[in-house]
Amino acid sequence: MPIYSYYCKTCKHHLSLLKPYDEKDNVKCPKCDEKLKIKLSAPSIGDSCGSKKSGFS
Ligand SMILES: [Zn+2]
Secondary structure (H helix, E strand, O other): OOEEEEEOOOOOOEEEEEOOHHHOOOOEOOOOOOEOEEEOOOOOOOOOOOOOOOOOO
């Protein structure tokens, strides 16, 4: 299972979780019970700390 990074828009909590692909969008914040947003990360692509100019939407 891949590790996904999440953040909560409500309380700014961040966490990483090991999730099956079909459950990755179905995660709630352990602090405030809001649905978490998934952060797209690019493991093993070299420019992780780079720019945010190429916007995923
Ligand atoms: Zn939260």
